Amino acid sequence: MLNAAVLTALTMLLAAPPHYAGTLDTDWLVTPVTTPATVRMSDDGKELVLSNGLVARRFRLRPNAATVAFDNLMTGESMLRGVKPEARVTIDGHSFDVGGLKGQPNYAYLLDEWKDDLTADPNAFVFVGYEVGKTQPRFAWKRVRHCADLPWPPRGVSLTMSYRPPERSQSTLPEDLTVTIHYEMYEGIPLLCKWLTVRNGSEKIVRLNRFTSEILAMVEYESEVDNYQLWRVPNLHVESDYAFGGMNASVANHTTHWVPDPDYLTQVNYLRKNPCLLESRPPVGPDVDIAPGETFESFRTFELAFDSTERERNGLAVRRMYRTIAPWATENPIMMHVRRADPNSVRLAIDQCAEVGFEMVIMTFGSGFNIESEDPAYLAQLKELADYAHGKGIEIGGYSLLSSRRISDEHDVIDVATGKPGGATFGNAPCLGSRWGQDYFRKLYAFYEKTGFDLLEHDGSYPGDTCASRSHPGHRGYEDSQWTQWKTISDFYKWCRGRGVYLNVPDFYYLTGSTKCGMGYRETNWSLPRAQQILHGRQNIYDGTWTKTPSMGWMFVPLTEYHGGGPAATIEPLRDHLDAYEAHLANNFGAGVQACYRGPRLYDSDETKAVVKKWVDFYKRYRDILESDVIHLRRADGRDIDGLLHVNPQGKIKGLAMIYNPLDRPVERELKLPLYYTGLADTARIREKEGESRPYKLDRHYNVTVPVRIDAAGVTCLVIE
Template identity: 45%
Template sequence: MISRTASFTLGSLAFLLIAAVRAAEPVADWMVDPSPYKANITEDKSRGELTLENGLAKRVLRLAPNAATVTLQNLTSGEHLLRAVAPEARVTIDGVDYPVGGLTGQSIQNYLKEDWIKDLRPLPGAYRFTGWEELPVVKRLEWKKRPEWLAKDHPWPPLGKHVVMHYDPPAAPAKTLGGPVVYEEKFDAFSQPKPGWTITASKAHARSSFSNEGKSGEIMALPDTSVFAERPWPEKAVSVELKLDAGDDTHSNAWGPGLALSAADGTTVHFIIRPNQQVFETLAGLGGKFDRAKPVSLRASLRDGTVVMEAAQDAGTFETIATLPFAKTPATLRIGKVGRGGNGGDYDGGDINANLTRCHMLEIAVRGAEPVVAAKPRADLPRVAVHYELYDGIPLFSKWLTVTHAGEKPVRLNSFVADELKLAEVESSVNNAPVSEKYNLWVETDMAFGDMVPEYANPCMKIVSDPDYPTQVHYERQTPCLLRCQPPLGPDQEVSKSKPFETFRVFELLLDSTERERRSLARRKMYRVIAPWTQENPLMFHKVQSDPKTIREAIDQAAEVGFEMVIMSFGSGFNFESRDPAYQDRYKELADYGRSKGVVIGGYSLLASRGAGDPKDNTTGSPARYGVMPCLGTQWGRDYLDTIVNFSRRSGLGIFENDGSYPGDICCATNHPFHRGKEDSQWVMWRAITDQYRALRAEGVFLNVPDWYFLTGANKCGMGYRETNWSLPRAEQEIIERQNMYDGTWTRTQSMGWMFVPLSQYHGGGAAATIEPLKEHLPHYEARFANLLGYGVQACYRGPRLFDSPETKALVTKWVSFYKQHRDVLDNGDIIHLRRPNGRDWDGILHANPTGREKGLACLYNPLDEEITREIRLPLHYTGLRKSARISIDGAEPQAVSLTPAHEAVLTVKIPGGGRTFLLFTE
């Protein structure tokens, strides 16, 4: 007989065996085959929830009593990214902050339990959700595709689902509390505290008291010690307002004058002033400012499971300092010098020999609830719509706001937060805020500028500390765990009947791994979806002359060897700013000639780091990043942008290389026609430059922009090199070139970055650094093509010609043919990083293209003088190959090899000295 215990054990063993068999089965990977993962929208009316999910990512929005995201989950890993509920957005209208949606009442902010959600309440004063609709996924910009530069077609707009959530303005807030007074008291020199108060005074000094020399409410105590009065909380009370004076207590921090509410179970919230620092303190930390020379009014109001802390001076408007969870009914009220947590006691570091100080409780009023009246939306505020997109085949959401106004009087949108997420910490620390671990979430916006790397060109995305998170581990509550997406300045834009407003787009990519390559691959796949023009990857010749004769010669050379672009480079003499019709027509003839040969021509223009025609049209009042910057809110700035577009349209030029794009500079001028001052200058200039890029993108103009403008139309930026490196000896350039590409392709696809080849001298270095005469340096010229085209990266081949002899022409033709023969895998394949170049052993990469005929292409380079033989493990998981593969080495007959269970090919490879070996993988 088998006992119940034995049966349980055998059953467990059977379960483990089944699980092991399932684990050995192939697991679907969206990075290899994204096709099964389609975006869906479902509404569960019984739960009052709207869900956007595609099998990879899920976002759940609670719809009542207001709308808020309650789930953000990676369905591949199962990870929940949220620890608490936040507003869906925020807007500041005419100087007043308003949450958009949002729920409150969560008892703690460390995590969010499913059974808490049903009890959450509307966030006070927030915009109110009124309904949702599904709309088609929209184009952010028009894209005239250039299929001759694309290895495959990419859908635009991307495939997916689009939801719009509509919000009405909140009701007008009461300027003063209107509930009935259930208790009030004024403290003065002629009375004692009313009956019902219990006095607690520090024993650190014999004169510690709540009534000094018969003056009720005048507290005498040492700095950082406690003296307070406590009484029962009146029945049906919902708010307390205390007016106090810091007096000569200019030192206290730990036990400051203020109030505290305490529940029967001991849960306490406090609201005090710190006279020494002149800031307010609550459980959320420090905030706000006050003048200790004037009386301060503190207000604590119980609203929907929270306590709202507000403060005012000089009979001014109350401003919110903090909103904290507090779902309990207070048992007692304390006023006086109460400490952190609202308790009594003495600061351990207090000096009992210090001078006594005074502070004054002046008056208190406790009120009941105001009469319930139907709330009506304010007519003087705009409406807000929150847009969400979820795309097919990738765990990626997009989000943005539109603001419309039907009122007669325009309003000013001072600032906005397009998304706010209370993220579950990936690490925590009691002391210094953690910075080493990364969230499994990549967020960027299309308002980007100032760098060639997205981590530094993404000023609108910040992960900051959460002031409403009192139970975090960090002692000063500084854990970075609150994501906010908002402009660094402004936008300070007018919204009216005829002038609606649209924010930037936020893109949120949910990552399913902490492994660097997989995280990077997800980001690169994101750009293929939301910025597919970046996959245009033409071969570019940078011509150092611009006269018609040599441009025709350059077009002829490019056509003969298969190059697709001729760019009149910096220093060529080409003037993109010319408005002379005859000058523009001269280049129209050249552009027409180039098209007849299958070659597109274009030119270079500098914007940042040069002045406008008149210094008054430059940015003022704030240092420009590159020393000087024309303000794009001036007529000169708009004329410059329009001239480039009009020149391109008239002449048919197909490339615009905008060196020194707008880097995020600020202008404080108040007399420029297209911006008001500092607060709106950054938004206006960013919109101006991106409107230009959008206009050119719609014309099919290729955009080389040395800055992170990909999401607003740019094709390429620098791969991340230092220009003076191309003045080094030729042999050193070869290794540095591969390092730059290896490093640069962690943050972008290979088609998104350009490199540089100094055919003629660039910066310096003389004959040792340049390739001219080309026929005298054929091995080096070949090495550069093998490096660049092996990576699928295009360079600015800058000089007077592409070839200077039949041998040189044959070499260029050979490598261009190689690139075009394998363009599908070289452009569409994602780079897997094998080994970074170090000059001491082999280095290389693998292109993985699971949807192509050529599944993979490994490029292995040998920086040493002698041939080397190495056993190399090639990870083929992302190629889609599983049990076996056919491998061709340097074009030889393919050979079949078996793969390991980890989808690796283990090969012994010979790489010639100073050369390279290419391995092609097929099924």
């Protein structure tokens, strides 16, 4: 019999009701909110209100412009406690606030009756006007493969507010210099975007040394009197597209800074160190020159308000955000990593992919594929392979290593601390602003134009290294090196997105065009015995999908030996280890997650081919629901059944639960499923696999109880309609 404590924990977890604490009549994560995003003038003519029915931001316009309210309409909370500048810029060595108002008597809260007494800072950029418009695409997205039917750009409204230099600064700043603050608010999600541009209308070059594009005095999340090290910050998700050096947003986020507010003198913390002031700014630079007639554009900061503190609900909100502002990340092609790049091996991979329904062939790392070659004969050979693949309905591409390698002392990044090569994220790394870096990207652009290839797996990517070289043609020195390198790689990724080139990038470049990153796993674990790999795989998917949608993360299946492990770790010959192969297929396709199936072939017998095709067909039959939102049921631990629940309240199929049994004996269970996020309220029709559906009544917590029987080391699915 199964352990009673384990059974109790599983039942409680599966039965847990959602923690929706909203005050609105509808839950935006279940029922689409179609309230338009608008900009309107307040009744007294003193304030602009940017709102979408879920969040609202108010701007006082005189004697200068400033945010005076940031309200969570879902919970009724005022998230803002004080007035700050809208931005801050340092130009030619002089720092200036942009907008803002002075004179708030207490920064613990902001009363309406105080607003009329606030004054303008004579040293700040002055508000001169605003425009209202529609949201605009950050860059082009060419849709060439299966993806979610989402609008681009997201539906919403834009607001631009322009500022001129203060009169006192005209000895240090040209008069014809404009800072414009841009806002976008999107329909149906408590999300806004903010960035700034600096237009140089003068006849001389100006240098933008630093900028802070967002400054918000937020209500503190907690109050601690004593010296405290583990502060929790306000319940707002903030990230920007200036992201690198990590496979999740928190690690790759280098622009979001929660810092103490020097104006907040009445806070509870004795040392006044509560980190409740939000600043969005680059860690270094940009230190770029803006030539006469040119405009500098900053990165974009996205601010998502939560209506809960519950992990799953907040994860659903973040995943909805990515689908909204990076919808290309819903592209989720079924991909094979072919182990050899010679024409015969690639043609075999293409043929097998076409036979079983795979959609993409990637010439993997170590295959011999060379994207940097400019040999006309080699490029012609690859063009022939691309034509052959396209004739079979298969996309094709390959792997390129960028940052995690050494080129030479001349071309590598220079450590600012030592003045020598080294000190980069991966030790030594090429500088993208070196002659080598410029030549590398020239070759990449040319490669896709000449070969017609469909994808790039770009390893290493650019992890945010700075470079203190003074001789590289792409940057002047340390201060502008991070910005210029990021521009180089992000511009290339945006170009790829506009051409429909798919991007596998093990770094957080989703918001600048990347389509997939690692779900999160330790590579050497693929050298473990096969059974351990399978359990690890489900754990990795379970953990990764708290913040990634299924389509945003790749997994791995080592058809051939990888990082050692010998015969015990290897699936080849495939027909001899078909149980392990099928378990990997069930793990990944059942989760809506694509894996790197790395080897020389997908099948080696009719029986193997049938198993692969079975799971591909399953995935394509239920693709829409499998690529939808994930509710986490129970994490795999090898001690009891585990699983995920896919939900889509707008779909014909409302949910699909994948339940795995890692035990060496069958399990029969009355299984409770939480169906709140399916959108069903009274009755659900549920069938096991392709069986007959039966009606089940939802209880007051939106749960149903379903009998299941799962074979030893087996898997089943429950389809909810």
